[in-house]
Amino acid sequence: MRRTTLAATTTFLFLTVAACGGDEPETVTESGPHSAPTARATSASAASGSTSPAPEVTTTAPLKLGTSYTWEDAEAGVSGTSTAISYEQGIKSVGSAAESSGTPGYIWAALELKVCSTKGVFTANTFPWTLAYSDGARVEASGTTWDDFPKPEFPIETKLSPGKCVRGKVVYPVPGDSRPETIVYAPQTVTVPVEWAVPAT
Secondary structure (H helix, E strand, O other): OOEEEOOOOOOOOOOEEEOOOOOOOOOOOEEOOOOOOOEEEEEOOEEEOOOOOOOEEOOOOOEOOOEEEEEEEOOOOEEEEEEEEEEEEEEOOOOOHHHHHOOOOEEEEEEEEEEEEEEOOEEEEOOOEEEEOOOOOEEEOOOEEEOOOOOOEOOOEEEEOOOOEEEEEEEEEEEOOOOOOEEEEOOOOOOOOEEEEOOOO
């Protein structure tokens, strides 16, 4: 079995996740200081990003898993969609989450994401995505990967051109006795983080 440790990056990139499809899409409206960018949530799966500042999201209610977050930054000439598709806790692996995280009682969990570019070229990555708990704790993606982690894996970093998408799973070491409340997407360029609710079971 192969174990790979991932290097940290200092690159801060704007990533959003959204999905394509859905009959009656919900809508999230954004407003901000830039050239009339808008965002909406649609019932689907995808994600994307840009280095330009993103508008502020005026809604605070978490989205449902599988709901797309659609954004546009006219100033940067990019737009895309991002989606937190699913969350699964209790992933089996030859590698120990407790040992990897240095915290007894931790297990593996997998978050499936999809990011798409609808306009422009940008880099999508996993760094802005965290799991948030009711006590205020946040868990970041694992810095270690094993060959038997769920496939396909979401790339640590990848460039998307218009009409292209990337979809895959990101693994997290999480407390085995609790579940996160939300999945948080909070790149530096987003004023108000976007969240998806995690089902209780």
